[in-house]
Amino acid sequence: MPVTxxxxxxxxxxxxxxxxxxxxSAECMERRSRSLTIGLVNNMPDAALEATEQQFxxxxxxxxxxxxxxxxxxxxxxxxxGASAQNHIDQKYRSTESLWDTxxxxxxxxxxxxxxxxxxxxxxxxxxxSVVEWARKKTYSTIWSCLAAHAAVLYMDGxxxxxxxxxxxxxxxxxxxAEHPMTANLxxxxxLPHSRWNGVREPDLTRSGYQVLSRSDGAGVxxxxxxxxxxxxxxQGHPEYKLDTLLLEYxxxxxxxxxxxASVYPKSPQGYFDHRTLSELLxxxxxxxxxxxxxxxxxxxxxxxxxxxxxxxxTTAATLYRNWLRYISSEKKARMQKERAEAAMPAEVLPQGVxxxxxxxxxxxxxx
Numbered sequence: 001m002p003v004t005x006x007x008x009x010x011x012x013x014x015x016x017x018x019x020x021x022x023x024x025s026a027e028c029m030e031r032r033s034r035s036l037t038i039g040l041v042n043n044m045p046d047a048a049l050e051a052t053e054q055q056f057x058x059x060x061x062x063x064x065x066x067x068x069x070x071x072x073x074x075x076x077x078x079x080x081x082g083a084s085a086q087n088h089i090d091q092k093y094r095s096t097e098s099l100w101d102t103x104x105x106x107x108x109x110x111x112x113x114x115x116x117x118x119x120x121x122x123x124x125x126x127x128x129x130s131v132v133e134w135a136r137k138k139t140y141s142t143i144w145s146c147l148a149a150h151a152a153v154l155y156m157d158g159x160x161x162x163x164x165x166x167x168x169x170x171x172x173x174x175x176x177x178a179e180h181p182m183t184a185n186l187x188x189x190x191x192l193p194h195s196r197w198n199g200v201r202e203p204d205l206t207r208s209g210y211q212v213l214s215r216s217d218g219a220g221v222x223x224x225x226x227x228x229x230x231x232x233x234x235x236q237g238h239p240e241y242k243l244d245t246l247l248l249e250y251x252x253x254x255x256x257x258x259x260x261x262a263s264v265y266p267k268s269p270q271g272y273f274d275h276r277t278l279s280e281l282l283x284x285x286x287x288x289x290x291x292x293x294x295x296x297x298x299x300x301x302x303x304x305x306x307x308x309x310x311x312x313x314x315t316t317a318a319t320l321y322r323n324w325l326r327y328i329s330s331e332k333k334a335r336m337q338k339e340r341a342e343a344a345m346p347a348e349v350l351p352q353g354v355x356x357x358x359x360x361x362x363x364x365x366x367x368x
Contacts, residue, residue: 036067041107136230190313191212
């Protein structure tokens with residue numbers, strides 16, 4: 001089903017539609033449990049801001065069969081923006097500070113290319129930490145994507161990411177290693193994009209109570225979870241990437257090398273380009289030191305405009321996100337059933353404290 005993007009200045013606002021039946025029927029609870037409000041905290045740099053919106057919008061649309069999803073966009077304070085990007089944010093985004101007095105069914109948080117060696121020294125760190133604390137109590141589940149996953153585990157458990165000698169970029173074979181609601185209907189092996197310099201190590205995660213769901217020989221830990229008051233789902237990779245995303249990143253990284261902003265010519269993404277394109281890209285790399293940079297980049301742009309790239313992860317990505325939406329819907333329905341049962345009980349037989357506002361507790365607890 002199509003996903004609706006809820007703009008901050010629109011007439012209808014799902015965050016304010018909190019009225020509900022005093023004693024909802026089973027049909028009403030089923031309908032409400034399948035109507036989900038998902039937040040996207042988009043921390044990507046200006047050049048990728050709108051593309052990231054479209055990636056997640058497309059993926060949620062592919063995964064939302066049977067669900068009505070309203071997507072609400074948020075901007076984290078402390079991230080400097082150019083005039084054009086700031087204008088876009090002013091038109092379509094809300095500040096994460098508006099989260100504190102509301103609840104969402106689910107949340108997705110993207111990463112941001114760091115400018116400080118230590119993530120805790122980033123200017124957005126305190127705002128990010130506040131989002132983590134809010135998400136623990138006010139969502140049924142939250143997805144932390146790539147660099148956001150690294151920042152979240154550092155904040156929560158002091159787990160440090162480790163930098164690799166070369167960038168982990170490409171489409172990697174991943175193996176499902178645990179049975180979990182998030183891996184339902186996935187094959188034993190599947191392919192997903194990764195694009196990062198840093199990673200977190202599996203022993204560090206398991207010691208702190210995280211459950212690794214999938215890993216790759218080439219990329220390390222792929223997907224992992226931790227059961228907080230909300231279920232936290234972490235991706236080191238990028239299920240949301242479109243077919244040309246790695247291509248565009250590769251072109252950007254070559255541009256950085258040619259401008260002297262990087263010391264090493266980037267390797268082409270693993271398992272991504274076809275053999276013809278790979279051969280021609282290697283030729284461009286060999287000639288880069290002998291040609292003027294303008295000529296090299298022009299030839300590269302022409303080559304990449306006709307490059308053949310390997311797909312094959314969109315079905316897996318949609319399955320992962322459909323599992324996530326199903327989990328959220330199930331938790332939402334379980335909470336409504338519990339509230340209906342408590343409302344029907346005479347006050348004198350209710351357990352002590354049950355009339356007090358309660359934090360969300362998951363209906364399904366995961367084994368660690």
